Amino acid sequence: KIVPVILAGGKGERFWPLSTPENPKQCLPIVSDQPMIVDTYNRLKDFDDFFIVANSFLCDKFRKLLPENVNYIEEPIARNTAPAIGLACITLLQKYGDCIVFFETADHYYEDISHYIKDIKNACTFASNHDKIVLIGITPKNPHTGYGYIKSGSNVENDLFLVDSFKEKPDLPTAQKYVKDGKYSWNSGMFIGKSSVILHEIEKSLPSLFSGLQNIKEGDFSKEILHDEFSKFEKISIDYGVLERSNETVVLQSTMPWDDIGDFNAVSRILKPDSEGNFSKNPIHSLDAHGNIIISKKLVALIDVEELIIVDTKDALLICKRSESQKIRDIIRKYNN
Numbered sequence: 001k002i003v004p005v006i007l008a009g010g011k012g013e014r015f016w017p018l019s020t021p022e023n024p025k026q027c028l029p030i031v032s033d034q035p036m037i038v039d040t041y042n043r044l045k046d047f048d049d050f051f052i053v054a055n056s057f058l059c060d061k062f063r064k065l066l067p068e069n070v071n072y073i074e075e076p077i078a079r080n081t082a083p084a085i086g087l088a089c090i091t092l093l094q095k096y097g098d099c100i101v102f103f104e105t106a107d108h109y110y111e112d113i114s115h116y117i118k119d120i121k122n123a124c125t126f127a128s129n130h131d132k133i134v135l136i137g138i139t140p141k142n143p144h145t146g147y148g149y150i151k152s153g154s155n156v157e158n159d160l161f162l163v164d165s166f167k168e169k170p171d172l173p174t175a176q177k178y179v180k181d182g183k184y185s186w187n188s189g190m191f192i193g194k195s196s197v198i199l200h201e202i203e204k205s206l207p208s209l210f211s212g213l214q215n216i217k218e219g220d221f222s223k224e225i226l227h228d229e230f231s232k233f234e235k236i237s238i239d240y241g242v243l244e245r246s247n248e249t250v251v252l253q254s255t256m257p258w259d260d261i262g263d264f265n266a267v268s269r270i271l272k273p274d275s276e277g278n279f280s281k282n283p284i285h286s287l288d289a290h291g292n293i294i295i296s297k298k299l300v301a302l303i304d305v306e307e308l309i310i311v312d313t314k315d316a317l318l319i320c321k322r323s324e325s326q327k328i329r330d331i332i333r334k335y336n337n
């Protein structure tokens with residue numbers, strides 16, 4: 001049995017003011033005309049069962065957007081992806097016994113769905129025959145410092161390689177070295193493995209998370225125990241917590257077109273530019289203005305400005321240099337404390 005599980009509990013902070021805690025990017029139509037969670041569901045709806053892990057508030061929002069047959073795993077509090085993945089694995093083990101879990105996120109964009117499904121199915125076949133976690137690697141296009149980098153070792157079969165090492169979010173000089181080296185792939189964030197194998201890797205790398213998960217299982221997933229254990233969990237992503245430390249990973253080197261919708265710059269990779277090279281879903285007026293990204297329901301007029309992000313919502317207006325889009329997270333944190 002193959003079960004897709006979507007990690008959808010993120011805050012989408014770098015999409016503020018479009019994305020807010022009440023309405024994060026997963027619920028918004030950023031790349032198409034549909035909320036990102038709906039696009040994710042549509043891509044995977046041919047699987048028999050489909051699970052989403054997020055907090056209860058978000059699960060309620062998704063229930064309004066998605067068909068009734070979707071299953072939800074509700075986290076009491078966000079503790080980043082390692083606890084969310086652990087909770088999903090123990091839930092599925094209890095429901096189905098051991099099964100193949102395909103973890104995916106709600107913020108990816110794929111141009112070629114059939115290529116995507118073909119690679120995922122190959123990874124699932126490998127994971128059902130071997131006790132390994134299969135990562136999906138993407139050929140790096142630039143030294144992006146927001147991704148994980150996977151170094152391939154020897155070939156296992158076809159596009160699958162042993163993982164030599166995994167480095168989450170390297171600094172720029174390191175990322176530049178990796179891209180030049182040629183042996184590294186970007187970590188797409190998707191991975192596939194038996195629920196028992198993923199849990200075993202959690203046990204080896206994050207023993208206190210593992211014992212908390214055992215308590216949750218023994219406590220029959222009661223709300224109180226879930227909350228108690230989650231509040232004790234360290235906030236850590238699967239990438240830092242498990243993938244950097246595990247010796248049981250392989251990488252499927254994929255050539256599929258893949259994009260991470262991580263911040264407003266992604267909009268420029270998906271929308272077609274207008275004649276002056278600006279990106280907007282609605283028509284804008286521009287005079288000598290180039291390379292700007294505009295999100296607004298109003299008519300926006302630009303004169304002689306370049307490479308800006310301008311986002312106008314009913315509550316807030318953001319003006320930011322495109323090169324500084326990572327700092328949107330910083331300004332939220334500065335004013336929320």
Ligand code: GDD
Pocket residue numbers: 007008009010011053054055075077078079080081084104105106107146147148149168169186187188189239260262
């Ligand atoms: N349920 C749940 N709970 N989901 C979460 C939580 C949480 O506490 N935190 C984050 N998520 C979800 C997000 O909604 C997103 O879909 C996914 O997990 C990944 O989290 P991000 O915050 O977007 O991670 P990232 O983009 O910095 O890095 C990851 O993705 C990159 C590719 O997009 C890593 O896996 C990198 O190695 C990878 O290259």
Ligand code: MG
Pocket residue numbers: 107260261262
């Ligand atoms: Mg992301």
